[in-house]
Amino acid sequence: MSEAGRPVKTTCPYCGTGCGVDVLVRGDATEVSGDATHPTNAGKLCVKGAALGETLVPEGRALHPMLREPAGGRELQRVSWDTALDVVAREFRRIIREDGPQAVAWYVSGQLLTEDYYVANKLVKGFVGSANIDTNSRLCMSSAVAGHKRAFGEDIVPVSYEDLEDADLVVLVGSNTAWCHPILYQRIVKAKAARPQMKVVVVDPRRTATTDAADLHLPVRAGTDVWLFNGLLSFLYQHGVVDTHFVDAHTRGFDRALAVADNTAGSVRAVARQCGVDESLIAEFYRLFARTAKTITAFSMGVNQSSAGTDKVNSIINCHLLTGRIGKPGAGPFSITGQPNAMGGREVGGLANMLAAHMDLENARHRQLVQTFWDSPCIAERPGLKAVELFEAIEAGRVKAVWIMATNPVVSLPDADQVKRALAKCEFVVVSDVMHKTDTTAYAHVLLPALAWGEKDGTVTNSERRISRQRAFLPAPGEARPDWWALAEIGRRWGFTDAFAYDGPGQIFDEHARLTTFGNADDEVPRYLNLSGLVGMSAGDYDALAPVRWPVSGQDGSDQRPDAVSADAFMPRVFSDGRFYTADRKARFVATPPRLPMHARDEDFPLALNTGRVRDHWHTMTRTGLSPRLAAHIDEPYVDLHPQDALLSGVREGGLARVSTRWGSLVARVRTSGELPRRTAFVPIHWNAQYASDARVGSLVNPVVDPVSGEPEFKHTPARVEDFAVLWHGFVLSRTPLPMDQVIWWTRVTGHRFLRYEFAGRERVGEWSAFARTALGVHATDADWIEYEDRTAGQYRAAWVVDDRIEACLFVSPRPDLPSRAWLSGLFAKERLEDLDRIGLLVGEPTDRGADAGPTVCSCFGIGRNCIVEAVRGGCHSAEALGRKLQCGTNCGSCIPELKALIATSLVPA
Structure with a gap:
């Protein structure tokens, strides 16, 4: 705990970026902001980090054994x-x-x-x-660990975040960095703006938000990464892009790795055919990689989460070993870690x-x-x-x-x-x-x-090996x-x-630090992980520990405890001397014979199911699901399809669909975003039984694992999609939790001062008024009850008002295109409804069209789609102009690709 009125410096508990956070507790309010002194984020936070204060609520906590x-x-x-x-x-x-x-x-x-x-x-x-x-x-990330150990002899990430900014080419492989590691993405974008000659290549089957910054996007067929990088290895060798001295003096196994690469992916045409990408795009990537010495290849879940994940990692590392692009500024393979x-x-x-x-x-x-x-x-x-x-x-x-x-x-x-x-x-x-x-x-x-x-109180280590304190407040x-x-x-x-x-945790950390030194100097190959400079810290030193990258050997000649500046300044670049952590101190090329995912698509399961994160949620939503701000952007589970696959599957945008595999099934809303290639589907990982009736995508995922790392195949499961037929769709906004036992399907969304339930039913309802009163728990005969029904159209609306304050409302229709939730949400912030609000409840839309901001696009500042479209039509024709007018896109920047898409569509003549 810190002194009253002074912020506590801690770290964000979400992704492996490891951002520093300042937290100030004032009574019942908790203010969260970026730590300007932390070398990772220099005061910036993505929306998940900025909304951490909203998750510090007592609801649902386990309090007693x-x-x-x-x-x-x-x-x-x-x-x-x-x-x-x-x-x-x-x-x-x-x-x-x-x-x-x-x-x-x-x-x-x-x-x-x-x-x-x-x-x-x-x-x-x-x-x-x-x-x-x-x-x-x-x-x-276990495939990254296994790949590092096979190549380097120890699990060592050989680059830093500064290398991402120093590189002339950043290749992002299987990483939707813009959404999953927003602060790192913004560092890359900022560096690219300062040096326009810097190039970014994105390798991903999906056209994600990350491709907004890409000079080149390779939408490779899922599971073909080894072909791509084996082909690159062969191309580099054929064109003489080889650091011969480095390969001869500091590596082993090159001949075998090259022979396998030549045999399986020896030509650009063969790679293009296998990866399902135009040959000219593959050739452009290979030429770009060949001529750019300062290259970082950053990879994440799209590489690791595979039955061939370790070979994917090593096929990437092989290309850096061949060219000697490791142990140098702005160059190297970089595993971007998922968890904090x-x-x-x-x-x-x-x-x-x-x-x-x-x-x-x-x-x-x-x-x-x-x-x-x-x-x-x-x-x-x-x-x-x-x-x-x-x-x-x-x-x-x-x-x-x-x-x-x-x-x-x-x-x-x-x-x-x-x-x-x-x-x-x-x-x-x-x-x-x-x-x-x-x-x-x-x-x-x-x-x-x-x-x-x-x-809780202790330490965490981020993707660049930086140890930071996580402090209690x-x-x-x-x-x-x-x-x-x-x-x-x-x-x-x-x-x-x-x-x-x-x-206390300080005593445990000291024991951990001492173990990293125990017997280490006596080994022929001392381990790179060495925290001897952090041994023997007092309780005060541990509490005040500044962010520091390991190794921390205490050999910089200073009597001071290392801090973020001094430790980094004195740290030799890993592998800069060409010495690795194998028995002979040489890196290993690893032969990587490519193989497709174990279970192939067939007539029963014609689609390849991919899974991953969305921008504003984290893992299984036990934290982010509590935040109204984070729930506002993507508020329910969905299945994204190519429009032609949606047509062939008999489903349509906004409708419900059942997604099935050999292992399980779920029900989700259909999207056709245009991000996916044919014969693929994407479903987010986050929804659980507390937030949806039937949306655990894990129950669908192929349990086959990588034989080396044991990491499962989350990116390629044969699947099919079918219409989930219902008679009616509806939603409820309520100040109190409600049972959903009258419906076949539902999801729950946290709002500001309310909960929202989206639901659908298959049973015919004889009397909607009775259904609504039961669903909302309205039993008092003197309740202020507003309702409207159009029996011909099958539409019903009702609202329950107590002392002129809305308590709950319900809307039902045979179609999924129900009234805007955004303007209704605003009614729950009012202490008293006005007459026009009551009319809007009956009509199903606000009487003042300007009152509906639309679905949230920028979660950092709560800017809705309708406001953005209006600003675009009013002359804001760039993301920068929208930022100046509305603030959207000016914090974490994750919404900028969506802003650009809205600009493009809003300017198209009707």
């Missing part, structure tokens, strides 16, 4: 922490005693702080003796096939080092179960107890209905979460209340406790009191 007896109790009952932890310790110990350490498991999260991650891995790998601890980071602390988790061995401090689980010396340092009775000797196979083992009964921390696998894992079955059968399930009710907590025998962002609600504390309490209950006698 809860217990459901494994013997068959149906409801969770409140218990003390001692009781809950005694049960957890007893049940895990019993199962370990009866069935061995491989019969228990932990499934953790990139949402954990490094200190939480460290204690979890110490407990499991050193005191249970099993490596059955995996993380949801397996789902987003996926990198921190990697540092402490967060994956089932790793040890802490970048040590190898299958290296006997490393196992001995870690066990000695921890003074533990045992050490895991073989890799544990990775995420997908872990839940398969739970369903099969091989794993009998699981502890899930800070993640929602019933929504986020592939084949998510299998996860449901597994947890329903599991003998003992513990869930640590900040929310009482999630899709996963429904299966908990023990629910432990965890601290949320703003309450709110008191713990109820009985919520840190995750590291709950884990340490189990260690103590098992008799390991000294090993888990932590009094």
